[in-house]
Amino acid sequence: MDGKRSVILLALVVTGFLLLAGCTSTSPEDTAVAPVTTTMPTNLPPTLESTHEPVQVQEPDIGPSNFDGSVVLPPDDLTISVSAQKDPVYNQITVVFDGGKGQQLVRDITVRVTTSDGMVSEQPLDVKRGSEAVFSGTKGNDRVQVAVNYKNGESYLIFDQIVGQIRAPEMTETPTPAPVPESQEGGKYDGPVTQPPKNLLVSVDVDKDPVYRVITATFRGGHGQTLVKMIEVHALLSDGSEVTEELSNNIGGEAEIQGTNGNDKVQVVVFYKNGEQYKISEKVFGPRG
Known part of the structure; x- marks a missing residue:
């Protein structure tokens, strides 16, 4: 009897171990590696080129400058003076501020030089008496403007x-000055130089x-x-002709007269529309100008 029980118990134990082994084992299907799903990238639409057109910036309109008009003298309380000269050897142009009543009222001065070869250059001129602006000129006629x-x-x-x-002076023997011719016509060419009123200058x-x-x-x-009606340029030449x-x-505007070597x-006489006339200039030029 005891031997039977022992067999039964042994069978139960073996059965228990078999059941336990079956619960803990893994089937081949369970050990297979799960497939990895790869997500393909979505095709993006091609990048569109920018359709923005370049913006054109409109340049501001530039009005006429002070250099485009004619010479206009300011009122008496604003009057100032400048002078210009050209070196006869190096063609250097020097513009000098000579002062004036309106010196303290000036904000700024600009000098423009247009040379005979078409080059244009500008420089400021200091508002101090004796201040200079220097430019490189040419052998031809150069234009100087001051605004x-x-x-x-x-x-x-x-x-x-x-x-x-202007030719540089040459060292020569000083000739005996020839007499200055006198007009035979008289009248409008006689008398001293007289400047007209300011509104007629x-x-x-x-x-x-x-x-x-x-x-x-x-x-x-x-x-x-x-207001000018007519301007006459009258020359009394050394040979006695007029x-x-x-x-x-x-x-x-220009007027030319062939001079002499004497x-x-x-003389310059201005006739106005109101009937007035003034001799505004009288100069004597020698053989070298």
């Missing part, structure tokens, strides 16, 4: 002249070429430009 801006907002082109090449430059002896008068404008040429009252006297 002034005042603290009250007003602006004026006060200077516009052509500076040519005009400016005329007169020069004599030192080589070819040509006398050139150039109209430079002024307050009275539109020549008169009419000068246009347009800025830059002393020539040149």
Whole structure:
């Protein structure tokens, strides 16, 4: 009996172990590696090029500058003076501030030089008496302009002249000066130089070429430009002859007279529409101008 029980117990124990082994074992299906799912990237649409067009920036309109007009003299309380000269050897142009009543009222001064080869350059000119602005000129005729801006907002082109090449003086024996010719016509060419009232003021430059002896008068404008009826340039030449040429009252207008190798006297008389007339200039030029 006891032997039977032992067999039964042994069978139960073996059965228990078999059951336990079956619960803890892993089937081949369970040990298989789970497939890895790879997500393919979604095709993105092609990148579109920017459709923005370049923005065009409109440049501001630039109005006319002070250098585009004619010479206009400021009121008496704003008056200032400048001068320009050209070195006969190195062609260097020097513009000098000479002061004036309106010096303390000036905001700034600009000098523009246009050389005979078309080059344009500008420099500020200090508002101190004796201040200079220096430019490189040419052997030809160079144009010098000076524009002034005042603290009250007003602006004026006060200077516009052509500076040519002047021959350097040569060391020669001083000749006995020839007598200055006198006019035989009298009348309008007699008497001293007289400047007209401010509202009639005009400016005329007169020069004599030192080589070819040509006398050139150039109209430079002024307050009275539109009130001018006629301008006469009268030359009394050293050979006793007299020549008169009419000068246009347009800025830059010129009148030429063939001079001599002696002393020539040149007079400029302005006739106005109101009937008045003034001899505004009288110069004597020697053989070398």
